[in-house]
Amino acid sequence: MIWTQKAIPEPSDVDSLVDCLKVPKPIARLLVQRGIKTFDDAKAFFRPDLSQLHDxxxxxxxxxxxxxxxxxxxxxxxxxxxxxxxxxxxxxxxxxxxxxxxxxxxxxxxxxxxxxxxxxxxxxxxxxxxxxxxxxxxxxxxxxxxxxxxxxxxxxxxxxxxxxxxxxxxxxxxxxxxxxxxxxxxxxxxxxxxxxxxxxxxxxxxxxxxxxxxxxxxxxxxxxxxxxxxxxxxxxxxxxxxxxxxxxxxxxxxxxxxxxxxxxxxxxxxxxxxxxxxxxxxxxxxxxxxxxxxxxxxxxxxxxxxxxxxxxxxxDFNLERRDTDKTITEEALAQIKNLKEENRKTSVVYDESWHKGVIGIVASRLTETYYRPTLVFTKSGDYLAASARSVYGFDIYNALEASSEYIEQFGGHKYAAGLTIKEDNYQAFKQKFEEVVFELIEDHQLIRKQIYDIELHLEDITPKFNRILKQFAPFGPGNMRPVFRFNGLQDTGFAKAVGKEKEHLKCKLYKDKNPFKIDGIGFNLGQKLKYLNQKSKVDVLATLDENEWNNQISLQLKIKDLKPHKY
CATH class of the missing domain: 3.90.1640.30 (inorganic pyrophosphatase (n-terminal core))
Known part of the structure; x- marks a missing residue:
């Protein structure tokens, strides 16, 4: 995973916001990164008003x-x-x-x-x-x-x-x-x-x-x-x-x-x-x-x-859907492995028995696993129907448009689309789509990226900081939950892998002799437990999260990734 920091905001813009809003400097940095540079910008951001809707x-x-x-x-x-x-x-x-x-x-x-x-x-x-x-x-x-x-x-x-x-x-x-x-x-x-x-x-x-x-x-x-x-x-x-x-x-x-x-x-x-x-x-x-x-x-x-x-x-429909998409995902992953297609730039799989209602979910799961543009096909009447999912920065809609000689109809967005083809065209389409993606995609787009906002110190995490940060919500594309980088953290010595298959990571982190300690949870990061052994120092990417347990709320880091600290 490549760690990439967002553009570093201009110090003068940050200082100006600190002065007019009376907020901690890290909050001001986050706001400037979101294009908020004035009091009025901040007011519109923190207090969205229905009167601001367009005619x-x-x-x-x-x-x-x-x-x-x-x-x-x-x-x-x-x-x-x-x-x-x-x-x-x-x-x-x-x-x-x-x-x-x-x-x-x-x-x-x-x-x-x-x-x-x-x-x-x-x-x-x-x-x-x-x-x-x-x-x-x-x-x-x-x-x-x-x-x-x-x-x-x-x-x-x-x-x-x-x-x-x-x-x-x-x-x-x-x-x-x-x-x-x-x-x-x-x-x-x-x-x-x-x-x-x-x-x-x-x-x-x-x-x-x-x-x-x-x-x-x-x-x-x-x-x-x-x-x-x-x-x-x-x-x-x-x-x-x-x-x-x-x-x-x-x-x-x-x-x-x-x-x-x-x-x-x-x-x-x-x-x-x-x-x-x-x-x-x-x-x-x-x-x-x-x-x-x-x-x-x-x-x-x-x-x-x-x-x-x-x-x-x-x-009940949703419970049935979960079972169905889990089974089909396992079959699709096996198909990719059996066909020895791990080295392709695309994942294109097909089975006529797959449930059309979950192929979009399956396409998302395959994209998570192999991280490349993915299409999952199934039989639909006289045609084959597919759901398409893409990776960060790659426009799958354009790739489908360039392969449209074999497509009956398609529609969608940059990162998700649907299409139908004639069954006889499946192999020809699959080859064409691979050629188009091979030509258009850049190697760095096939490597997972984790974009983070700013570097933060544990002592920056104060009740006031968290209270203001919560007001950045609702989060989503264009205003994602801030991801912070913490350098040189250590575990207190009790880190462990948790979950049925020990797939998740649980730890408590601190830095040097600072008494402040914070819990961390890393979903699907159980394999990185080795980096926390012997109190080794690590760099961490994480969001700030509230954990509720027994009616008690405490702050924790939801860890996105971690790696050994370079001195």
Whole structure:
């Protein structure tokens, strides 16, 4: 693992912040690294305000979208709210459906079947809309590449509003309105919203047009925060404001569906990390193991006892998902080893029996193991479907685009994508993808990197320091939890490997004769115990973490990596 420090901030900027904010110097360094150099910058960062949200009508086609929805209200038209089957899609549908339902009786929620319809706007979904006499589909978290499907809907007399955040192709669908800030000719000030965020901007615009109070939208923000965390979009700009206030709703007055999940998880306070690792997998499991509409039904349920039943079912899906992805990961790792493909620049594996709902998770696990661009294929109807995952700094979307002669369709982001190919093209595609990645990837991109913010001394960890550091949350891309470097630490002599297979590292660290000592936990670092023996000095990369045990909270270092100290 390569340790890389972020750009060292200008001392004058740091000193200026120390003076105006009266914060410790390490805090000021962290803030300057995040682009915060003035009192006003700091105020906006530490106290995100909903008044700072951009005017939704700055988004291209927003006027058209609002006018078409209002026309549907006036004409008493049937509206179908359509969304993808993952967390971003299902929260988007729950958001827009429940808002519209308050105003308009004739609203239907629709999530495509992952296995029968696949990703995105489907012909089957449009046919369903036609059978229900729907004349307007609001398409959320998908649709930006659905040129032929939108054309099909148009022929049936169904209008479509697209609310998407994925990269557009060369052509844009001929929809009534296309809300996607990633369009070249859309000049909306922030283009990192998730699908649910785009849906929220539509509601904000509808609310504004109707001259209704914005505060009525605040209870919906728990859905938006869940989508932001689970879709791993940058927690900067508008996303930070929405996530900050959404977490407050989630922790102070959550909807029944989230309350039920929290009860099952036995947690009362949720951070963005809990959203990613506790709420997200459960909601995702519905679409992975059975049908995404289960998630929408849970998130729109207002009766807590009913929500408890729905949440229990979704929790069971998640337990099944865990077993399934563990088995498939083991099979995929064996396939890579048996085929002696460890020296390739890519991992591309396939088995027709693998569960389509978990191949994305498996692709992530393979990427963690071999650290290279990874595709996991399975059979999907007459085609093969794959989930793609990348490594830091490498754009897998571009690599797929360069291999598109063998691809039927694909879409996604820089680090994650999905695609389908003809079965006959599997070997040709696999070879082409390897050649493209071999040509584009740089050797350093195939080595794990751990970026750290600043060097810290143990004595810098004071109650005030920790209290301010906690206010940097919510953390995520663009505002990651700070990683600190500590040099020349030693263990008190009781370090040990813990866990079923002794895979984790537990220690207590100090420096020289300083009386301050702090616990450390290093997940999957059990093999590094040898560096702490005989009180050898080590350099450590770690985040500062609060550990709760027997109702007592203590600070600990969550160790990312450690290595022998060089004198």
């Amino acid at each position: 939704p009508f700055l988004m291209k086609d927003m006027h058209k979208a609002v006018n078409r929805v209002n026309q549907a209200f006036q004409n008493k038209e049937n509206i179908l709210v359509y969304g993808d089957y993952d967390v971003d899609g299902t929260t988007s549908v729950a958001l827009v459906y429940s808002y519209l339902k308050e105003i308009h009786n004739q609203v239907i929620a629709y999530i495509p079947d992952r296995y029968k319809e696949g990703y995105g706007l489907s012909k089957a979904g449009i046919d369903y809309a036609k059978s229900k006499n729907v004349s307007l589909i609001i398409c959320l978290d998908c649709g930006i590449k659905a040129i032929d499907k939108v054309e099909y809907a148009n022929k049936l007399g169904i209008d479509i509003i697209i609310c998407d955040h994925h990269r557009p192709g060369k052509n844009i669908p001929d929809a009534i309105a296309v809300l996607d800030p990633k369009q070249d000719d859309c000049h909306y000030p922030y283009d990192e919203l998730c699908g649910c965020g785009i849906g929220f901007k539509l509601l904000q615009a509808l609310q504004q047009k109707a001259k209704k109070d914005f505060k009525e939208l605040v209870p919906y923000l728990d859905l938006v925060a869940t989508a932001i965390g689970s879709d791993i979009v940058p927690i900067t700009g508008e996303n930070r404001i929405l996530a900050y206030h959404g977490l407050r709703v989630l922790n102070q007055n959550p909807r029944s569906g989230f309350k039920a999940i929290m009860n099952i998880a036995k947690k009362n306070i949720f951070t963005i990390t809990d959203v990613v690792f506790v709420i997200g997998p459960r909601i995702n499991a519905a679409g992975r193991m059975e049908h995404g509409l289960h998630a929408v039904n849970l998130l729109t349920e207002t009766n807590l006892s009913e929500a408890q039943e729905k949440a229990k079912r979704i929790n």
